[in-house]
Amino acid sequence: MNTLAIDIGGTKLAAALINSQHEISLRTEIPTPAHAEPQALEQAMAHLVAVYEGKAQRVAIASTGIIDNGILTALNPDNLGGLNQFPLQATVERLTGLPCVVLNDAQAAAWAEYCHLSAQFKHVTFITVSTGVGGGIVINGELLTGPHAFAGHIGHTQADPNGPMCGCGRVGCVEAIASGRAIAAGAQHDLLGKNAREIFALAQEGNEQAQQLVARSAQAICQLIANLKALLDTECIVLGGSVGLAQGYRLQVEKQLATLPVAFHVPVYSAHYLHDAGLMGAALWSEYRAV
Numbered sequence: 001m002n003t004l005a006i007d008i009g010g011t012k013l014a015a016a017l018i019n020s021q022h023e024i025s026l027r028t029e030i031p032t033p034a035h036a037e038p039q040a041l042e043q044a045m046a047h048l049v050a051v052y053e054g055k056a057q058r059v060a061i062a063s064t065g066i067i068d069n070g071i072l073t074a075l076n077p078d079n080l081g082g083l084n085q086f087p088l089q090a091t092v093e094r095l096t097g098l099p100c101v102v103l104n105d106a107q108a109a110a111w112a113e114y115c116h117l118s119a120q121f122k123h124v125t126f127i128t129v130s131t132g133v134g135g136g137i138v139i140n141g142e143l144l145t146g147p148h149a150f151a152g153h154i155g156h157t158q159a160d161p162n163g164p165m166c167g168c169g170r171v172g173c174v175e176a177i178a179s180g181r182a183i184a185a186g187a188q189h190d191l192l193g194k195n196a197r198e199i200f201a202l203a204q205e206g207n208e209q210a211q212q213l214v215a216r217s218a219q220a221i222c223q224l225i226a227n228l229k230a231l232l233d234t235e236c237i238v239l240g241g242s243v244g245l246a247q248g249y250r251l252q253v254e255k256q257l258a259t260l261p262v263a264f265h266v267p268v269y270s271a272h273y274l275h276d277a278g279l280m281g282a283a284l285w286s287e288y289r290a291v
């Protein structure tokens, strides 16, 4: 059984084949359409899946946004062109002729990382710091999705009541401070127009403004982790996403966390599946649900 796994993010669309031994092959990646109207996303998806024709027996998708019964709605329209009630599952089933399961990207990644850690932990929380900030919560070995599939949208808990407006319409969300987009949006003067990847590179070279933007992000994620520890008593945190996995980022979060009272301490790991956590999680979830 081969699963065509697809990860739809605010910056990139990734796809790969995952076999029954959970080996990944034929990984491809294209940019997320800048204005992801339904037609643009559908076109990009058609392009992405064409490579895999005849190679898979099912499709498993990890996607940014609230994924309720196969239907995608952007919580933060800045991240995905304001898609509202987009029939993702039905669209991909039509494009491929295969059965398809769809899950939020961070929920999927949480499932993959939990499966990897399950001998050690039953309570695992995944945080992606990427275009946005997303989350997936596993409690007692079960993935928490919630009655409206909204569970885990921890990027939209408040970090600063006086902070910037978030694309979701709420003030001072973690995502508005810590995400790749927020890091880029905070850049001024000589850093204006730079993206998060460029800002991280400049921080490594000693640029003070870049270092402050990265530290501000890490600080918001540290406080989010402390809140999650108090709320869930989670046994570990797994960090993913291109910002979360960037060199030195986890260490900064850990250093900040170590300054808080001990009750808030929790081990923080980098995603075992690195940038493939969403792909692997979607595939493992479809296997678990036996789609």
Ligand code: ADP
Residues within 6 Å of the ligand: 008, 009, 010, 011, 012, 013, 129, 130, 131, 132, 179, 180, 181, 195, 196, 197, 198, 200, 241, 242, 243, 246, 247
């Ligand atoms: P997606 O959100 O589509 O899943 P990513 O996890 O790659 O994609 O996150 C995209 C964000 O990560 C962008 O803001 C991008 O600038 C930033 N980014 C990409 N590579 C790096 C890097 N090496 N270091 C820091 N930030 C990065």
Ligand code: BMX
Residues within 6 Å of the ligand: 008, 009, 010, 011, 063, 064, 065, 066, 073, 074, 075, 076, 077, 079, 080, 104, 105, 106, 128, 129, 130, 131, 132, 133, 134, 135, 153, 155, 156, 175
């Ligand atoms: C946003 C939200 C979440 C998603 C998170 C990370 C949208 C479109 N997405 O908070 O559903 O899990 O971003 O997404 O509202 P990524 O694109 O950064 O991977």
Ligand code: ZN
Residues within 6 Å of the ligand: 076, 155, 156, 166, 167, 168, 169, 170, 173, 175, 176
């Ligand atoms: Zn928000």
